[in-house]
Amino acid sequence: MIQAIIVDDEESARDTLASMVKKYCPEVEISGMANSVEKAITLIKKCHPDLVFLDVKMPSGSGF
Numbered sequence: 001m002i003q004a005i006i007v008d009d010e011e012s013a014r015d016t017l018a019s020m021v022k023k024y025c026p027e028v029e030i031s032g033m034a035n036s037v038e039k040a041i042t043l044i045k046k047c048h049p050d051l052v053f054l055d056v057k058m059p060s061g062s063g064f
Contacts, residue, residue: 005047006033007040007063008055017053037061 004021008014014033021028031047034040037060044052056063 002028002051003031003047003049004028004051004053005031005040005043005049006053007035007037007043007058008033008053009035009058009060010055011035013055021053037063 002025006014006017008017014035018030018033021030028051031049032043034043037058040052040054040063054063
Protein backbone atom coordinates (compact mmCIF):
# COMPACT_ATOMS: atom_id res chain seq x y z
CA MET A 1 0.00 0.00 0.00
CA ILE A 2 1.27 3.46 -0.94
CA GLN A 3 0.78 6.02 1.85
CA ALA A 4 -0.06 9.51 0.58
CA ILE A 5 -1.12 12.90 1.86
CA ILE A 6 -2.91 15.75 0.11
CA VAL A 7 -1.84 19.38 0.59
CA ASP A 8 -4.09 22.09 -0.84
CA ASP A 9 -5.54 25.29 0.58
CA GLU A 10 -8.91 24.63 -1.11
CA GLU A 11 -11.13 22.12 0.69
CA SER A 12 -13.04 21.19 -2.47
CA ALA A 13 -9.77 20.39 -4.27
CA ARG A 14 -8.63 18.15 -1.40
CA ASP A 15 -11.97 16.34 -1.31
CA THR A 16 -12.13 15.89 -5.09
CA LEU A 17 -8.60 14.52 -5.27
CA ALA A 18 -9.23 12.17 -2.34
CA SER A 19 -12.35 10.83 -4.07
CA MET A 20 -10.48 10.30 -7.34
CA VAL A 21 -7.61 8.53 -5.62
CA LYS A 22 -10.02 6.27 -3.76
CA LYS A 23 -11.91 5.42 -6.95
CA TYR A 24 -9.05 4.99 -9.40
CA CYS A 25 -6.01 4.11 -7.26
CA PRO A 26 -7.00 1.46 -4.71
CA GLU A 27 -3.33 0.84 -3.91
CA VAL A 28 -2.99 4.41 -2.57
CA GLU A 29 -4.20 5.22 0.94
CA ILE A 30 -4.67 8.86 1.92
CA SER A 31 -3.09 9.14 5.38
CA GLY A 32 -4.01 12.77 5.90
CA MET A 33 -4.73 16.18 4.43
CA ALA A 34 -3.36 19.64 5.15
CA ASN A 35 -4.53 23.11 4.14
CA SER A 36 -1.28 25.03 4.67
CA VAL A 37 2.46 24.69 4.30
CA GLU A 38 2.94 24.64 8.07
CA LYS A 39 0.37 21.88 8.59
CA ALA A 40 1.85 19.93 5.67
CA ILE A 41 5.31 19.94 7.25
CA THR A 42 3.88 18.62 10.52
CA LEU A 43 1.85 15.96 8.69
CA ILE A 44 4.82 14.82 6.60
CA LYS A 45 6.97 14.46 9.72
CA LYS A 46 4.18 12.51 11.45
CA CYS A 47 3.06 10.21 8.60
CA HIS A 48 6.26 9.76 6.53
CA PRO A 49 4.21 9.40 3.31
CA ASP A 50 5.49 7.71 0.16
CA LEU A 51 3.65 10.27 -1.97
CA VAL A 52 2.57 13.89 -1.51
CA PHE A 53 -0.09 15.49 -3.70
CA LEU A 54 1.01 19.10 -3.36
CA ASP A 55 -0.58 22.39 -4.39
CA VAL A 56 2.46 24.47 -5.33
CA LYS A 57 0.93 27.94 -4.89
CA MET A 58 -0.83 28.55 -1.58
CA PRO A 59 -1.51 31.76 0.36
CA SER A 60 0.66 30.65 3.25
CA GLY A 61 3.69 29.92 1.07
CA SER A 62 5.10 27.81 -1.72
CA GLY A 63 4.79 24.06 -1.81
CA PHE A 64 8.41 23.93 -2.87
